[in-house]
Amino acid sequence: MNRIARNGLVLSLPALLIATGPLTARAGDGPYVGVEGGINWESPQNLRQDGRVIDSLHFDQGWAAGLIGGYSFANGLRPELSWTSLQSSG
Numbered sequence: 001m002n003r004i005a006r007n008g009l010v011l012s013l014p015a016l017l018i019a020t021g022p023l024t025a026r027a028g029d030g031p032y033v034g035v036e037g038g039i040n041w042e043s044p045q046n047l048r049q050d051g052r053v054i055d056s057l058h059f060d061q062g063w064a065a066g067l068i069g070g071y072s073f074a075n076g077l078r079p080e081l082s083w084t085s086l087q088s089s090g
Contacts, residue, residue: 034068040088062088 042059063086070080 029072029074031071032069035066036068036084037063037065040064040086042088060089062086
């Protein structure tokens with residue numbers, strides 16, 4: 001197995017596990033907690049005034065991570081609190 005194919009396999013297995021993780025989640029009654037994370041990227045932004053571009057902002061890639069917690073009631077109501085942190089330089 002060549003190096004490129006092995007690297008693709010190494011990267012695709014964790015991605016598959018992460019993608020199928022929500023399939024095992026169960027929505028029952030009671031408290032719940034969760035974590036979230038990912039890559040944060042922003043497209044270049046243009047500031048326009050009178051149809052002219054007067055400034056342009058460019059951002060580097062960063063990360064996003066967060067915690068979620070709440071309570072699930074039998075009637076479907078799910079009050080929830082979440083905290084998310086984003087870091088991206090530009």
